[in-house]
Amino acid sequence: MQMNRRALLSAAAATAVASATPALARTVQTAPPADRAAVIAAMKKATAFMTDKVAVGGGYVWQVLPDFSRRWGELEAKPTMIWVQPPGTATVGHLYLDAYHATGDEQFYNAAKAAADALVAGQHPRGGWNYCIDTAGEESLKDWYAKIGGNAWRLEEFQRYYGNATFDDAGTAEASQLLLRVYLEKRERKYRAPLDKAIQFVLDAQYPNGGWPQRFPFVENGGLHGHADYTPYITFNDDVAGENIEFLLYAHQALGSNDARLVDAIERGMDIYVKTQQPMPQPAWGLQHFPDTLKPAPARTIEPQAFATHTTATNIRSMIGFYKLTGDRKFLERLPQALDWLDQVKTPQNLIAPGRTHPTFILEGSNTPVYIHRKGSNIANGHYYADANPNNLIVHYGSFRNVDTAAIRREYEAAAAMDPAALIAASPLKARAGTLKLPKYFTLRDVSVWDMSSDARRERAPAPEAIAAVLSKLDGNGAWITPLTTTSNPYNGPSPQAVTGGEYQTTRVGDLWDVSPYNTDFPVDGISTAVFIKNMGDLIEALEA
Template sequence: MSISMNRRALLGAAAASAFASAAPATFAQGSPDRTAILAAMKKAAAFMTDEVAVGGGYVWNVLPDFSRRWGELEASPTIIWVQPPGTATVGHAFLDAYHATGDEQFYDAAKSAADALVAGQHPRGGWNYVVDTAGEESLKAWYETYGHNAWRMEEYHRFYGNATFDDAGTAEASQLLLRVYLEKRERKYRAPLDKAIQFVLDAQYPNGGWPQRFPFVENGGAHGHADYTPYITFNDDVAGENIEFLLYAHQALGSNDARLVDAIERGMDIYVKTQQPMPQPAWGLQHFPDTLKPAPARTIEPQAFATHTTGTNIRSMIGFYRLTGDRKFLERLPEALDWLDQVRTPQNLIAPGRTHPTFILEGSNTPVYIHRRGSNITNGQYYADTNPNNLIVHYGSFRNVDTAAIRAEYEAAAAMDPAALIAASPLKARAGSLKLPKYFTLRDVSIWDMSTDARRERPMTPARVAELVSGLNARGYWPSPLTTTSNPYIGPAPAEVTGGEYQTTRVGDLWDTSPYNTDFPVECISTQVFVRNLGDLIEGLAA
């Protein structure tokens, strides 16, 4: 079962640094000793906490002279990022290093990241994508400039003033607070942890679904669009992330709080309730809370069924059967799998690694594809139609859904004995009988890793460890290529269309602050690379 989105897989997928120096010959035949590995870990951590951090928090990429900083968008000098691989991800890496070494430097670094998150926690308990250490007025100014002008990043077009479950930011921040609190039971972390738990409980609808953002705000739409954030959300595994966090809290805190188990059970049940009837037994990215029908979201996400979400939800429900032994989670999965086979992409449109259209219209099984016209946020529009040509590249109109693999997972689960499943279930186990995984950043962990180390399957090679120890530069970071960049904010976008053709590009004209891939990468300091490399050195210590 994989309740959570694979948000940590990116840590192992980061490109190797184009700027790293070659390993010296002294390491060619073997790995550095423990002293050298620990020294490299401590030096890299000190650079992050002493020079890169802002108020204990982090963004994703920083230029070496700190003149520009980026998360999902360019950040002001006072902003930190909550979305992975931001502040909480780095905090998890520090705590993993502490577990591997017992060195208090790493525990203090993890606490600094947790403190930054506590300082930016919404009064109700969750987190926004970003936190501005200079305060709300400074954050509003950023939203009115960089956020508002990011044409394709509609979630940043306005300041909501609430918190979000999107992109696992609230889930990962909550998990870090849980881990830091459990480490030494420092009382100052218990209140914000309890607030985070309460936020997940408060945001849940009685029917079990969770919205994208909470608390709800008046007139939440941006640029005349209806506000989609209160809709029941499956996109980016919002429900699965919340279920996972509540399970961690239930077990790790030893809590017999019936509210947690009730919320988990209702959270699983919403998958059953929102699976649509035949002949389209599928799910959308979001669903209306009242009718439970598929709902529209951003303008790149029409009111339609989503094939990749349907595949993810099938896998989640297989996991729910493993948690509960209740066959209601399996009953209609063959219908959904048959439907996915039915709506596969026509042979003449199949692209490498893609099997299905992303969106299928309700009532007709007609695929629709996403396009845009214009050049910036002021004059540009996104739209969907049945034309599979000239598609935007920053949001896939085709997906890879391996129905054969999912069907095999279903059949294996269906053959399992419910009694044996219940006996091994983290949900059914006595609260407090399971511990959190020892490590959170070495691989993509889940509730099934509880009471284990959650290490990687393959041991770290001596050559890789030597490369990392020697590749750390004199300042204390691993030079990395900045493969994405963005236009700086230069003022409000004009109403007239400017420049060339932006139908398929990741960025529009010079006024568009959306990120885009660059063919001319410069050196940067990457939190993603830091977390990946620190994890490799942790594995190197074990080897």
Template sequence: MSGPPTRRAALVAGAAAFVGAAAGQAGAQAAPSREAVLQAMRRATRFMTDRVAYNGGYVWSYLPDFSRRWGELEARPTMVWVQPPGTATMGHLYLDAFHATGEDQYYAAAEQAAAALIYGQHPSGGWNYLIDFGGEGSIRDWYGTYGQNAWRMEEFHHYLGNATFDDAGTSEVMQFLLRLYLEKRDPKYRPALERAIGYVLESQYPVGGWPQRHPHADHGPEYARYITFNDDVAGENIKFLVMVYQTLGDARVLDAITRAMTSFLVTQQGQPQPGWALQHDLDLKPAAARSYEPLALATHTTATNLAQLMSFYELTGDAKFLARVGEGLDWLDKVRLVRPRPDGRTHPTFIEIGTDRPLYVHRTGSNAVNGRYFADHSDQKTLGHYSAYRKIDVAAMRHRLERLKATPPAEASRNSPLLSKTPIVLPRFFANQDISTSDLNAVRAPPAGDKGEAVGRILSELNTEGWWPSRLAAMSNPYRGPGPKTPTPGDYASTHVGDAWDTSPYPVKDGPVGISIAHYIGNMSTLIGWLEQENTGRNRT
């Protein structure tokens, strides 16, 4: 599907923002040799598997002495992260490296990552944001300390003991386990894969959407059970089910796919505001979510869903998916800013229901104990950690819509993996790419281009221990207990972190040098791309 990028790439980019540039700058490098590239990949991967991994799993970044480590929040040594770019992203990278080199080291590393993820699979079949090998007591204590005091990270304020579709964690693990199973048809991976498929099918509502979390926890927030579009939950699940149908021939998923696509139609609001909210309640009405996600329509979610509807036309050839796309685009044009922001953002994030006026979110207080969020119409002192504006290219979406309208249904869906009679082979490379359903019948390699200079720099920056130094661009306050009930003096309205009791991550300048999973994935993907170019060149000769 052309359209919105997958969550993996967005989250890899987000975690890459957790680290800055490499510690040093390399000068001009001699042309690398194939053996030098292979040796660097082996060394870097041995460091990851032998020194960094915990029971085969990973968090996002580490201090070099491993005294502190972070996923989306600071993690304990017994924890590994599911939320991308975490353990499944590393598993994808290892399979990519195995495909590029044929070396068993990478397949073994992928199996180790899979073992960690299978250990942490919820009985329902899905995954939480993280896995704690320290056991139930350890994870509950972490949620009650680090999680509960991360002011802006409300999804970590309470341990619900269930699994989530949020932030593509469950989606990425499912795709990775499917890839790993298909690699050698090893039966030991089939039970976990079947539980994951069952999780997607069983958690789906009759109308076709999915909740943010499942099974529902009585003590959890009400929005966790609502139909969720935020973070492209439905789109990610549809993509996985299409993969299952085309690779395993599992006909059970066809009805689920059809209902899921239809859920986009029935939740689009009527005139004069034909958009979507981040979530919709079980009566299909827009709903509020976290306290900084008010009851409102969301322009970026609307744009994503309109792009998905056009993609559904390409999957099915059914014109009903295009019928109201134009209305949605007209509405996005109506609510756009009078002039773009300096960074090019064109739309307010939230639009008030009934008035089309922008809603802006603010906060007051200093930590999770005394702070609160609220929304109004003032565009002053908006949040620093949740953008008040979005960049949406409505003109490009209109161009795509007109092109699809002019394309006969059979032609538009000619390459649809949903309609293909031939089983697909999944793309060879996943870790650092946007894989959408339209890619499933195409042979893809890492992005082409002359990588020689970048490869030379990457080889030179691999240090003697076998890792690529990265300057951490974000840190967090260590947990020091619950915050005071009286706000700490200061202005925290637009900061990423509150007072010293707030355990939320925040950006820093000149942070310490550390070990970054996103940096490893990016460098390894560049080296894999270079190997593929070399392989292609040799095959042509």
């Protein structure tokens, strides 16, 4: 049930483009453009339902049943909990600010402030955020970790209470960006201190060599299942470093403070990509790296100490972006080596299938692929392991990836042909601080630092028929009710040591004691923040059309 904000917003934009493209057999649009007043009225009604009925202290989870008897973030949540991971509290807050920018209606600004206030209330004293917040307090959250997190077999990051904050899944980045936007909107002083604290958290957590850990501040004895604590390791997984660089660059430009610490942190954050690219003959990256040796490190038990092909591809693209930001060719110098390596470690011919161009994990020293399996039926009796057997793989974490090396190589070649001086002249990093504004919109599509001083709208607005459908599906209460295709087993007590009969190697969920989310063949209707964000984004685009 994990949601990725970039994937969510990219999907929303793609859906909008598809809906704007007439079918081949259709030559005449059947719906007139939506009335502006009707669109705004629907947005206000939907927002009132979310703020008055769905929100908890101004914050949100991901999914809620219509009677509010159950609610979920990445895992099932207590009634007092809200979620920080996208598309939770911060993402909904960004949507409200976008609606305010489209309409000027204070209802949306107040809703965005309420989301920001919920995040401030749950901000770690050092400045970052955990995956979730319990408005009933830390003891209630510890109880949730013991019962729900501690029995979620496949979600290792939730299996212990750390008491610190995380950069994982862009939660801290998303929340920090919302505080930045809310503060800049009207310069309300009460948001400056938590914003400064969020900035300081990113600066404090960074290693001198430029890398960021997954969690901070560090804790003692943080390991699980007999493994060392991986959370202090330099993390590229889920684009941790890239998200932090982006937030710092937004803050540098939008605040116009000329704070040399921000630029220094950005530059060191980019340099860690160069430093961690391994020497020939394996010029690649892992999900995480040891902060001292800079070699690939293990992470969760589903993530062995190995190179990661998808992370290598992501880092190549990031370094192309860093060249465009700086004009410094050091970011391009060894990328052909990494691309050649990706071509060397493609999926063996007998295992090739759609979406399986590369094995996910390649062992250091041998270029041998390894694949992820599990045994048992729950967290108490089960375990994950990696070996060379490509059969009977777990389905909730891909042992194969789809990496288009030809496309990345074209991107590299196009960047290599660019003039460094021209890049520097157009760079948001090199521009004088304060000369660029944040994008007008953050949730219509995936945005980046290159969208500063722009509207950041979708390539094409939804077709009138699509807008008419969104308006018609809003019910009398102001809810967009949608099938919830994921669910989870309710908490059933501590997981037993005895293995439950059945086959759980290739399922998303184990036995009845496993509370991990899974796709269900019997969806029930409910409320989804992802659907709310997508539909509101469609209506914003309709107003802009």
